[in-house]
Amino acid sequence: MFQKAHFLFTLLCSGTTIAIIILISLLYLRVSESSLSENQFRSFQNDISTITASLEETSSISIQWLEKIEAQNDFTIYIIDNGTPFLYNSLRSKNDSSGQYLLAESLEAYRTAFPPVQPATNHEDNNLVIYSIQLNNDSYDKVFVTTTASYAYFGINHDEYQFRSPSTGISYYASLIDMERDSARTQIVILSSLKSLNRQIFAQRLRFLLIDLAAVALLLAFSFFFTGRLLKPLRENQEAQLQFFAAASHELRTPLSVMLASAECCEEATAEEQKNFFRTIRKEGRRMNNLLGDMLTLAHSGTNRFPVEKAPAQLDTLCLNAYEAFESLCRGKSLSLSLELPDDIPPRCLCDRERIAQTISVLLHNAVSYTPEGGKITLKLEYRKVPFRRFNNECFLISVADTGTGISAADKKHIFERFYRVEKARSAKEHFGLGLSIAYEIVSAHHGKITVEDNPGGGSIFTIILP
Numbered sequence: 001m002f003q004k005a006h007f008l009f010t011l012l013c014s015g016t017t018i019a020i021i022i023l024i025s026l027l028y029l030r031v032s033e034s035s036l037s038e039n040q041f042r043s044f045q046n047d048i049s050t051i052t053a054s055l056e057e058t059s060s061i062s063i064q065w066l067e068k069i070e071a072q073n074d075f076t077i078y079i080i081d082n083g084t085p086f087l088y089n090s091l092r093s094k095n096d097s098s099g100q101y102l103l104a105e106s107l108e109a110y111r112t113a114f115p116p117v118q119p120a121t122n123h124e125d126n127n128l129v130i131y132s133i134q135l136n137n138d139s140y141d142k143v144f145v146t147t148t149a150s151y152a153y154f155g156i157n158h159d160e161y162q163f164r165s166p167s168t169g170i171s172y173y174a175s176l177i178d179m180e181r182d183s184a185r186t187q188i189v190i191l192s193s194l195k196s197l198n199r200q201i202f203a204q205r206l207r208f209l210l211i212d213l214a215a216v217a218l219l220l221a222f223s224f225f226f227t228g229r230l231l232k233p234l235r236e237n238q239e240a241q242l243q244f245f246a247a248a249s250h251e252l253r254t255p256l257s258v259m260l261a262s263a264e265c266c267e268e269a270t271a272e273e274q275k276n277f278f279r280t281i282r283k284e285g286r287r288m289n290n291l292l293g294d295m296l297t298l299a300h301s302g303t304n305r306f307p308v309e310k311a312p313a314q315l316d317t318l319c320l321n322a323y324e325a326f327e328s329l330c331r332g333k334s335l336s337l338s339l340e341l342p343d344d345i346p347p348r349c350l351c352d353r354e355r356i357a358q359t360i361s362v363l364l365h366n367a368v369s370y371t372p373e374g375g376k377i378t379l380k381l382e383y384r385k386v387p388f389r390r391f392n393n394e395c396f397l398i399s400v401a402d403t404g405t406g407i408s409a410a411d412k413k414h415i416f417e418r419f420y421r422v423e424k425a426r427s428a429k430e431h432f433g434l435g436l437s438i439a440y441e442i443v444s445a446h447h448g449k450i451t452v453e454d455n456p457g458g459g460s461i462f463t464i465i466l467p
Helices: 002-057 063-073 087-093 099-113 195-266 271-302 315-332 353-370 435-445
Strands: 075-081 128-137 142-152 156-164 171-181 184-193 311-313 336-340 349-351 376-388 391-402 449-454 460-466
Touching (some): 002 156, 002 171, 002 184, 002 195, 063 075, 075 099, 099 156, 099 171, 099 184, 195 271, 271 435, 311 353, 315 353, 315 376, 349 353, 353 376, 353 391, 353 435, 353 460, 435 449, 435 460
Antiparallel strands (some): 128 142, 156 171, 311 349, 376 391, 391 460, 449 460
């Protein structure tokens, strides 16, 4: 169950963050790629404007100038003179069989991007010229594209657009420069491949993919570790509860078996024997009642319904009552029990007197159970300043010191945990390992603190601090 919960919590903890990271990455890539494309297209337009300005200032176009423009800007240039491809294109086509295809595709893309103007009824008034362009390839013996359009020209004009070539599978920025001089029309098609831009975009996507994969891996690892730490107390608590319920079931079964056996024996026993059996039944019944009461107390504390009714109470009176209740028990076990109270009467403490008396009884009962004959137990009440909860306040301190077997350092860390039992094998029959857990819950409900430390003379000292 916990493994499945661990897996589901890991997915839940990391899934939302991973989705947000991926969404942000996609949005950033979209904005970044759009910005890169716009910047490169703007740069292409600026280059075309520079070329157009140079064309306005020159009366002829040389092959050297064209080659220089191509080399400097990594352009591909085609020239059409009055609808006929220029010799410069033929020279290029010797080494590039797809050149005419590319020119035809660029012109077709231009026609789509900039639809032709409808011919006017009066050519003289509108200064329109109708022309046709045909691109033939002798090796294929067919016409690739025929563009017939009507345009209004005046001097020199250029338009930029983007298209993808079906023959090369490459995207281009393209510009068509129209020039009219002395009734002659020259068109210059300039293409700029987007290979470098696509490589840059691909590299950026790859970087983001690797970064996102690394982030996903780190998030999954962190979530797995974090949810594991989160579930660890629950797993340990469940294991402790299972152990406790197993022990409690065993403890309940033992007195119940004794009671049933005694009841069966009463049927054939004498009157004197029946009295003994009845005493046994009452004794085991009280053990079961105590166990069930402890379990009910812990159940209430676990559901935030721990019954605490605070009222002003004299703690010295509670300590005196506890001393009197355990004095005869200690005397019967050859133990020395002493009580130390403040010289001055301490103020009243706002607490649940019954619960605090129960806590003192738990500590005294443990001390009596684990202190050998001839040992000493001291119940002490103090009222003084102690550093408590970041303040140096006047607090009540109730301590129970014994000279018993003591508690190991490892057990001190867990002794107040619910369902924890120290050295189960040595526990007395009437102990179920619940007393200190109940004491801890009672003191916590009073916003106090309970501690344990070694007694310099041997044994342990339990201290209750109440604000």
